Amino acid sequence: MGEKVKKIIYPGTFDPIHNGHIDIAIRASKLFDSLEFVVAKNSEKMPLFSVQKRIKMIEESIKDINNIKVSSFGGLVVDHAVKIEASAIIRGLRHVSDFEFEFQMAMMNFHLNKNITSIFMMPDEKYIHLNSSVVKDVSKNGGDISDFVPKCVKKELFIKYSK
Numbered sequence: 001m002g003e004k005v006k007k008i009i010y011p012g013t014f015d016p017i018h019n020g021h022i023d024i025a026i027r028a029s030k031l032f033d034s035l036e037f038v039v040a041k042n043s044e045k046m047p048l049f050s051v052q053k054r055i056k057m058i059e060e061s062i063k064d065i066n067n068i069k070v071s072s073f074g075g076l077v078v079d080h081a082v083k084i085e086a087s088a089i090i091r092g093l094r095h096v097s098d099f100e101f102e103f104q105m106a107m108m109n110f111h112l113n114k115n116i117t118s119i120f121m122m123p124d125e126k127y128i129h130l131n132s133s134v135v136k137d138v139s140k141n142g143g144d145i146s147d148f149v150p151k152c153v154k155k156e157l158f159i160k161y162s163k
Contacts, residue, residue, distance in 0.1 A: 007086040008032040008119070011077045013040050015047040016153045017058050018135050020092065020127035025068055028090045028121060034067045036084060041074035048136060048160060061150040078113040088117040094128050 010025055014037065021037075029035040039054050049057070051072050062068045073080040081089060089109065091102050099120075106118035123130070130148055139145050139157040146154060 006032045006088075007034045007036065007084065008088040008090050009036045009038050009077070009081050009084070009086045010090045011038045011040060011073070011080070013042060013045060013047060013132065014054050014058060015045075015049055015132050016054065016135065016149065016157065017061055018127070018130050018132060018149045018153070019147075020094070020123040020130040022061055022150070023123045023127055024090065024092045024121050025062065026065065028119070029065065029068050032067075032088070034069065035090070036086065037062075037068065037070045038077070038080055039070065039072040040077075041072055049156065053156065057150070057153050057156060060152040076112065078109045078116050081116045082113065087115070088119050090119050090121060093120045093122050094131070 008028055008031075010021075010028065012021070014021060025035055025037065037058050039051055039058070041051055047054070055070050055072060058070045062070070071084070077089060081087075091106070093099055093102060102120060106120075109116060109118055122128070127148070135145055135148055136157065139154075140161045145157065149157070
């Protein structure tokens with residue numbers, strides 16, 4: 001009987017994905033056999049990009065990394081983790097202010113399913129100021145986002161904001 005594959009999921013809106021997300025995913029993927037980005041279908045948020053476009057941008061951004069995949073989900077993240085046989089959830093923490101929300105979510109997820117572990121990771125300090133809203137705002141106002149997002153994301157943001 002083979003050893004169980006250790007899989008971690010990285011849930012989020014990823015609207016759009018940026019280099020801070022990718023940094024965390026690459027480092028987490030080295031600790032597990034596989035990592036799966038799971039793009040949230042959140043009807044309360046008004047994303048700039050469709051779920052399908054966000055998945056395509058993530059796939060393009062991680063195409064050279066063999067043990068990272070992409071999917072989407074709606075509903076509870078712990079249910080999705082169980083469905084795809086993941087044992088853990090990775091979440092990024094940039095600032096102390098992120099901790100309170102992420103801690104609450106981790107505790108609720110633990111309450112819902114004690115078999116799913118939440119792991120927190122900080123991005124490289126060069127990405128500590130990044131979030132998707134800042135990336136969109138800088139791009140929308142003509143700023144250079146080349147150091148913060150993959151080329152495919154920069155291209156899609158340019159297309160969106162040049163209309």
